[in-house]
Amino acid sequence: MSEVQSVGVIGLGSMGMGAAKSCVRAGLDVYGFDLNPQALEELGSLGAKAVSTNAVEFADKLDSVLVLVVNAAQVNTVLFKTDLAAALKANTPVMVSATISAEDAKQIEAKLAEHNLVMLDAPVSGGAVKAEAGEMTIMASGAQSTFDALEPVLNATAAKVYNIGEAIGLGATVKIIHQLLAGVHIAAGAEAMALAARANIPLDLMYDVVTNAAGNSWMFENRMKHVVDGDYSPKSMVDIFVKDLNLVSDTAKDLKFPLPLSSAALNMFVSASNAGFGQEDDSAVIKIFDGIELPGVESKQK
Amino acid sequence: MSEVQSVGVIGLGSMGMGAAKSCVRAGLDVYGFDLNPQALEELGSLGAKAVSTNAVEFADKLDSVLVLVVNAAQVNTVLFKTDLAAALKANTPVMVSATISAEDAKQIEAKLAEHNLVMLDAPVSGGAVKAEAGEMTIMASGAQSTFDALEPVLNATAAKVYNIGEAIGLGATVKIIHQLLAGVHIAAGAEAMALAARANIPLDLMYDVVTNAAGNSWMFENRMKHVVDGDYSPKSMVDIFVKDLNLVSDTAKDLKFPLPLSSAALNMFVSASNAGFGQEDDSAVIKIFDGIELPGVESKQK
Structure with a gap:
């Protein structure tokens, strides 16, 4: 798996917007998705390749996905109710950064696997200011190859990345x-x-x-x-x-x-x-x- | 009330020892009191004027007293069961830095007043390292004249002194x-x-x-x-x-x-x-x- 050049950031609240901006600054091709048109406009004006309320639209452009929504229900909606998981290229790493239960993380991993997608169980901390500065703390678990593939995204958004282990659920x-x-x-x-x-x-x-x-x-x-x-x-x-x-x-x-x-x-x-x-x-x-x-x-x- | 030149430090545990050493460094005449002979020896070797298990012995030398024992019972013992309060010069400021209840602080103030002594209700925080460095946090209440009189002791021991007000009990x-x-x-x-x-x-x-x-x-x-x-x-x-x-x-x-x-x-x-x-x-x-x-x-x- 080679390093990613583009990232779809799903969820442009205070944390997601900060992470998306940090990815733009780091030179990644950023695609931003949210239901809030103001957030889309803001990210669009700051150098995103494209913004949309519908991530499926640009699925073939995405080397990686960062999901920064509020809970497990929203993660499931954006990945599986919208056909995004089905539309993404095989082996695309999906970094799930919502705060969810270990059990939900494992279920989401299994569903991603059905679409030949790999997951990083990667909750974040630090607040809006750190997200904006590209200095979040990320506590992640997953395969080493997924960590490696997501390195440009992790580097762009985090001051500190913890590799807790292979098993999905440990990060959560x-x-x-x-x-x-x-x-x-x-x-x-x-x-x-x-x-x-x-x-x-x-x-x-x-x-x-x-x-x-x-x-x-x-x-x-x-x-x-x-x-x-x-x-x-x-x-x-x-x-x-x-x-x-x-x-x-x-x-x-x-x-x-x-x-x-x-x-x-x-x-x-x-x-x-x-x-x-x-x-x-x-x-x-x-x-x-x-x-x-x-x-x-x-x-x-x- | 003029500024104090000497201080009796009662209680040479980790906080009291640190405060006593800080007073020595600041050039005050320090008299140290504790029941633990090792603590007395340590402070004596570091430049205290005198050390003793009995504070009454040097009561006439003390311009001020700093009580850094563990609880209200110990404060009452060292001040009133030993006749120290009776032996101190009139108007000597007594800085009570144990963690005690507001009610205990008020009762101790009343008993000190019977001996014409004034009290600063002055609990401390910061831990042994800060005490050693003369950088405790002191949260104190009492008369402004008592704050003024104790200024050399406060300066020697604290990085930060909060004046919470006049009423004894607020500090506690x-x-x-x-x-x-x-x-x-x-x-x-x-x-x-x-x-x-x-x-x-x-x-x-x-x-x-x-x-x-x-x-x-x-x-x-x-x-x-x-x-x-x-x-x-x-x-x-x-x-x-x-x-x-x-x-x-x-x-x-x-x-x-x-x-x-x-x-x-x-x-x-x-x-x-x-x-x-x-x-x-x-x-x-x-x-x-x-x-x-x-x-x-x-x-x-x-």
Whole structure:
């Protein structure tokens, strides 16, 4: 399998758009696909070879595919409901970077194999800024030949690529365990800031103390800034962590393994979603706490 | 109140020893007190004016006191059971840097006031390395004149001093909320690494992924290294977080505030202590999980 010259990027949200731009910058022939015409226009103006709502249209041009949609259902839709898998050239490597379960990853691999396509189980992390800079973290499993074939895409989009092993599903599992930490850290940040608000500690000061001390986390620093600013416009969303912590819970169920903190954190995000904050920034999980005043949010004190 | 020239450092554990050394380096006259003769010898050889198991002995030499013991009971013992408070010069500022409840801080302030002494409610963070470097984070409340008087000690020991306000108890509360995050992050790190072990993900790889991605925390990076190395020799201890998360729980109880994650984390540390790991490194909280093999630890699989 020779190295790829072209890549179809499916899903031009914050991560996919960043990855697509990074591929353009690296000199790859980039074909962009999304249902959002604004995203297509943006990528088109930045040097993509072509953009479309329908990836099948350019299937014969694609040496590789990068799928950066939200969940397993969307991966299945874009690959198999649209006939894309059937239209791609044999042996085209398909890099699946959505956060999905190990079981879903294995099922998608099997379906790709029916079309003589190979898969890299390659979830990503790092956020929109890192994606834009071509500095995502990729935690991947698959055949070494698939890693080799996708090297130009991996180099263009990632600062760090972990090769976890051959078995499809390992990449998904590592990402899910990563999301366990991400989700618990956001919920813990919310719990701490809510307690600070209840104790009449100024939240900007609390934020400043924590971010300069051993209680800090990447998520605390990034997300609790939104709480301090009272800005819950969605960068990531509460419902993303409802999904991801449910994937954590499914993984634990399969392994019969107890997860006291993840279970509590999942319950917090579900409560937030149920209270109507599902489409707000994930930091809005703090709104489940009653009896506190938050910057920019009306008091819930009854 | 003029600036202090001498300081009595009471409690020469990892944090107190680091603070005492930093004061020596800054040119202060340092008097060190501890029950451990080795600690006294070490500080004596590094330029302390005097060291002793009995702080009362040098009470008339002290312009200021820094108390860096483990809990409120020890603070009360060293200040009031030894007659030190009675022996100190009037208006001597006493910087209380143990992690204690807001209520304990207020009671200690009242007792110091009976002896015409003033208190800075000044918990610290940063770990032994930062203490040694004179770069602790100090989150303090008290009268501005007490901050001013202690400036030489604060400058010598801290990279960052937060002035949270006048009221004694605010410093304690901010530290307790900080410990909420620290404790939950250690427990979350343990939960994630335990799940990784159960899913047959190599722990060194999992550690490497997380520390290069958005799931990272200060505590994950610092403490899960001990798990990867299989080294549970105590830097901090499980029982310290049993104590600190109980302080978090007491604070929440006073404020009638629910803390789903902290409660779960407290239960994990209590389980670890109850299983016999109280005196091990706090990362040993991971040993509560059955059915996994950890580096350097015999399997608990039954």
